[in-house]
Amino acid sequence: MLTIRKYVKAADLEEAWQLNQKKRNVILGGMLWLRMCNRSIDTAIDLSALGLDKIEESETEFSIGCMCTLRDIELHEGLYAYSGAVRAAVKDIVGVQMRNLATVGGSLYGRYGFSDPLTAFLGLESEVELYKGGRIPLKEYLHMPYDNDILVRVIVKKQDLQCAFECVRNARTDFSVLNVAVTHAGGRHFAVVGARPMKAFLVEDEQNLLAEPTDENKRAFAEYVAETVPTGSNLRGSAAYRRHLARVLTLRALDRIGGQD
Amino acid sequence: MIVTITLNGKKITEDVAPDLPLLDFVRNHGCKSAKRGCDSANCGLCTVFCDDKPILSCSFLAVRADGRKITTLEGLQKEAAEFGAFIADQGAEQCGFCNPGMIMNAIALFRENPDPSDEEIKAYLAGNLCRCSGYEGQMRGIKAFIAHRKAKEVNDATGQ
Numbered sequence: 001m002l003t004i005r006k007y008v009k010a011a012d013l014e015e016a017w018q019l020n021q022k023k024r025n026v027i028l029g030g031m032l033w034l035r036m037c038n039r040s041i042d043t044a045i046d047l048s049a050l051g052l053d054k055i056e057e058s059e060t061e062f063s064i065g066c067m068c069t070l071r072d073i074e075l076h077e078g079l080y081a082y083s084g085a086v087r088a089a090v091k092d093i094v095g096v097q098m099r100n101l102a103t104v105g106g107s108l109y110g111r112y113g114f115s116d117p118l119t120a121f122l123g124l125e126s127e128v129e130l131y132k133g134g135r136i137p138l139k140e141y142l143h144m145p146y147d148n149d150i151l152v153r154v155i156v157k158k159q160d161l162q163c164a165f166e167c168v169r170n171a172r173t174d175f176s177v178l179n180v181a182v183t184h185a186g187g188r189h190f191a192v193v194g195a196r197p198m199k200a201f202l203v204e205d206e207q208n209l210l211a212e213p214t215d216e217n218k219r220a221f222a223e224y225v226a227e228t229v230p231t232g233s234n235l236r237g238s239a240a241y242r243r244h245l246a247r248v249l250t251l252r253a254l255d256r257i258g259g260q261d
Numbered sequence: 262m263i264v265t266i267t268l269n270g271k272k273i274t275e276d277v278a279p280d281l282p283l284l285d286f287v288r289n290h291g292c293k294s295a296k297r298g299c300d301s302a303n304c305g306l307c308t309v310f311c312d313d314k315p316i317l318s319c320s321f322l323a324v325r326a327d328g329r330k331i332t333t334l335e336g337l338q339k340e341a342a343e344f345g346a347f348i349a350d351q352g353a354e355q356c357g358f359c360n361p362g363m364i365m366n367a368i369a370l371f372r373e374n375p376d377p378s379d380e381e382i383k384a385y386l387a388g389n390l391c392r393c394s395g396y397e398g399q400m401r402g403i404k405a406f407i408a409h410r411k412a413k414e415v416n417d418a419t420g421q
Contacts, residue, residue: 007262007279007324028322032302035282035320044279046325071314095388097308097315097366173303173387 002035006043010050013131013150019045020148027150029106030069032098052105052152055079062156066105070117071096073104082158085181088165089120094173109151111142111199114175116167118142119194121154122202123163123181129153139202161185164256166249167195170236177237178245180225182253184210189221191250193229196242203228213258222250264327268292269336277323283309284318286326287333294334294361298390305389306362309333315369334361340368347406353398354391363389367403376407 010016019025024042028034052065057078064073070090073079080087093099093116107117108128118138126138131150138154167179176195183190189210194200209221226247231239265274268290277286284307287295295318298306307319310332334341341364354360363386370377370385377385382403391399 002280004280004322007322028325030320031322032317032320036301041280044322048325091384092387094303095305095366096369096385097305097317097388098302098320100311100314100316101320 002037002039002041004041004044007046008043009046009048013047013050013152016045016047016050017131017148017150019043020150027109029066029109030102031106032102033106033110033112047105047150060158062158064104064154064156066103066109066151066153068104069100070102070104070107071099073117074099079156082156083124083161083163085120085123085163085165086117089116089167089179089181092167092169092172104154105151108138108141108154109146111146113197113199114195115199116165116176116179116194119179119181119192119200120163120165121156122192122194122200123165123183124156124161125159125183125185127155127157129155142200159185162257164253166253166256168245168249175236178231178242178249180246180249180253182250182257184257189254191221191225191253193225193246193250196229196231196246197234197236198230198232201229210254213254218251218254218258222247222254225250262324262327264324266323266326266328267330269332279322279324281323282319283311283321283323283326283331286323287318287331292333292335294365296358296362298359298362303388303390304359304362305366306359308362308365308389310365310369313369313372315366334365337365337368344368344371344406347409348399348402350405351398351402353394353402355393359389359391359393363391363399371407376411379404 020027026041027045047067052067054065055076056063062079074087074090107115122138127135128138128141129135129152131152133149163181163183165181167176169176179194181192189205191203192200203225209217226243229246231242233239263276284295295309296306297319298304302317302320307317308315309318312329345364366389
């Protein structure tokens with residue numbers, strides 16, 4: 001059961017940050033995951049009065065406030081026109097009502113094993129903006145400890161990039177058994193494999209197997225991803241099944257970014 | 262904490278506990294259509310509108326609704342009765358426990374997309390679980406309602 005002693009709607013980020021330095025205080029995202037926890041919170045800190053629920057698009061980037069909901073990023077036409085990966089990653093998460101609550105900041109801060117948005121935003125080579133820590137690549141943030149900083153925004157830089165997201169679910173709205181994003185940017189390829197069931201893992205095409213994107217080379221890269229990525233077993237699937245899925249989904253995503261449906 | 266919440270058009274100012282879910286707040290105020298079906302943010306039975314957007318009231322703190330407009334099925338009687346009749350006509354559900362949540366979300370769907378395709382209906386209502394049915398009856402009812410509304414619009418436009 002979750003108990004909260006006090007609720008504070010922060011007037012600015014500094015107030016939120018000060019409050020967040022105490023171990024028993026917590027910043028609220030959409031509260032979908034937090035509410036399932038058996039936890040006693042002293043002060044719940046709400047960022048919803050800080051105007052962080054907007055997606056700003058400039059010529060060079062998308063700046064997504066941490067309080068944007070998964071539904072906001074699903075429906076944003078500019079983001080969708082840039083890459084379909086984000087919409088593909090969130091559209092089957094539980095239901096519209098849930099996606100109207102779950103926040104981008106909460107999803108990425110949690111760096112959850114099951115996360116679909118984490119995989120997609122890694123595929124888009126995103127950055128996160130931390131209140132004290134500044135802008136850092138999401139792939140670095142992925143490995144940072146859970147600290148008391150505040151994830152303020154997610155930034156998706158516009159670049160010559162193609163990214164496709166694929167996942168397998170046992171039922172439409174369940175957690176993914178495995179999810180994969182494959183990216184082609186600036187002549188490089190890499191795959192992100194999430195819901196392994198551990199948090200997302202990046203596999204670069206270090207051997208440049210995809211210099212020539214022939215069917216044979218695509219199969220070789222998919223094989224390499226499957227061999228490289230550590231997988232585990234849980235209720236939704238075995239480690240071996242996930243390894244198999246990693247190969248198949250990488251191949252499918254490669255075909256999609258290569259313009260084959 | 263003192264909050265002011267507009268519930269179905271009525272302003273309520275009340276001292277609520279910081280951890281009170283909005284679901285319990287609306288039920289305490291007689292809106293029993295919203296229910297706790299799963300308590301794990303999956304079933305859609307607790308669906309209410311917050312500033313006209315469908316949300317899971319089991320996962321939303323009442324304190325976060327301060328200054329906002331909350332609508333439950335009780336506040337949408339006319340729309341709900343009109344659409345609900347089409348679901349009932351199909352005998353879609355056995356127990357009816359999931360019905361208010363599904364009607365709330367279907368109303369949200371029709372407001373956002375008045376003429377949805379089958380796939381759009383399924384995608385929008387995927388977060389509303391029904392354990393009696395296979396959703397076939399609901400699908401027929403929704404399509405019959407859309408057809409009825411379209412026919413009515415044509416009739417209204419031609420003055421019939």
